[in-house]
Amino acid sequence: MTVTDDGIVHEVVYPHPVGRVWAALTDSEALADWLMPNDFEPRVGHRFTFRAESHAGWSGIVRCQVLELAEPRRVALSWEGDPPMPLTIVTFTLEPVEDGTRLRLEHTGFAAGGPPALTVRDLLGQGWGSKLLRHSLPALLDRMAARERG
Amino acid sequence: MTRTAQHATEDVFTAIAHPVRRRLLDLLAEGEQPVNRLATPFEVSRPAISQHLRVLLQVGLVSERRSGRERRYRLHPDRLRDVRDWLATYDRFWQERLTALGAHLDEESRQ
Numbered sequence: 733m734t735v736t737d738d739g740i741v742h743e744v745v746y747p748h749p750v751g752r753v754w755a756a757l758t759d760s761e762a763l764a765d766w767l768m769p770n771d772f773e774p775r776v777g778h779r780f781t782f783r784a785e786s787h788a789g790w791s792g793i794v795r796c797q798v799l800e801l802a803e804p805r806r807v808a809l810s811w812e813g814d815p816p817m818p819l820t821i822v823t824f825t826l827e828p829v830e831d832g833t834r835l836r837l838e839h840t841g842f843a844a845g846g847p848p849a850l851t852v853r854d855l856l857g858q859g860w861g862s863k864l865l866r867h868s869l870p871a872l873l874d875r876m877a878a879r880e881r882g
Numbered sequence: 883m884t885r886t887a888q889h890a891t892e893d894v895f896t897a898i899a900h901p902v903r904r905r906l907l908d909l910l911a912e913g914e915q916p917v918n919r920l921a922t923p924f925e926v927s928r929p930a931i932s933q934h935l936r937v938l939l940q941v942g943l944v945s946e947r948r949s950g951r952e953r954r955y956r957l958h959p960d961r962l963r964d965v966r967d968w969l970a971t972y973d974r975f976w977q978e979r980l981t982a983l984g985a986h987l988d989e990e991s992r993q
Contacts, residue, residue: 744980748987756986766986767979835983837976 741839747832754804757824768794776801796822811839894961897941902926903934910944910957917953 746753756762760772768782778798786792791814799821800808808823825836898904902924909920921931935955938944943962944955 742976742980744984746984746987748991752987752990753983756983756990762986762990766982835980837980839976 742837743834744837745829745832745834750804750826750828750833753826753833753835757807757826758801758803770796772796772798774798774801893941894943897937897943898962900934900937902931903938906931906934906938907943907957907962910955911959914954914956916949917955920955 756766758772758774760770763770763772763782768784770782771780772778773780776798780796780798782794782796784792793813795810795812797810798807799810800806800823804826806823806825808821810819811822812819821838821840823836823838823840825838827834827836898907905923906920909915909923917928917932917935920935921928924931935944935946938955939946941961942958944957947954947956
């Protein structure tokens with residue numbers, strides 16, 4: 733995972749042609765197979781929802797709208813989950829590479845949601861997260877867990 | 883997460899949204915501190931620091947006790963655990979889904 737100013741980025745190379753990856757990103761049944769059940773349609777402006785089983789901390793519902801469909805290179809969706817997550821943007825960018833297709837997933841827009849959302853970015857980012865969340869906090873949590881056991 | 887727990891987590895997010903408060907938590911991660919020592923690294927007034935500490939107190943991120951004439955503050959990281967758990971879930975989500983996409987593509991190519 734890479735953290736940008738405004739969100740997170742994942743990049744994966746799949747040993748498959750761009751057309752096949754594009755189909756997996758723009759077909760309701762395919763999306764249901766690897767992402768979540770949905771009523772997606774490949775049409776800019778279409779509003780739809782992803783519905784997964786709810787579990788701790790998450791209702792399982794994501795409200796989306798198709799923002800961009802540039803076959804076979806780019807799909808952008810608005811993505812609105814539970815609070816404190818703001819309305820964010822998920823963008824898939826496809827690029828043919830020697831051994832298949834590089835898929836870049838960008839999930840951005842965290843800065844738009846005001847201070848609580850900015851904190852999400854901050855926590856995922858290098859600044860505060862590197863010190864407290866990655867070092868001090870895990871150590872403290874370990875000590876707490878040891879106390880709870882003891 | 884229940885509605886109440888969700889609100890509580892939002893409050894924690896708000897509390898830690900301020901850079902001074904995050905810095906205070908960093909200092910407190912090193913152990914209990916008197917308010918004087920907490921105020922030293924900042925170019926803001928003592929009352930401002932007290933105000934920030936009150937916000938942290940209200941959401942349960944720190945506790946306060948009197949020791950003689952000074953007030954001492956201690957970090958309660960269990961409230962941060964809620965936030966961290968929420969973020970970890972969210973990061974794992976994409977990791978897992980992109981792996982599932984790989985499996986889906988492999989399956990498609992065999993047909």
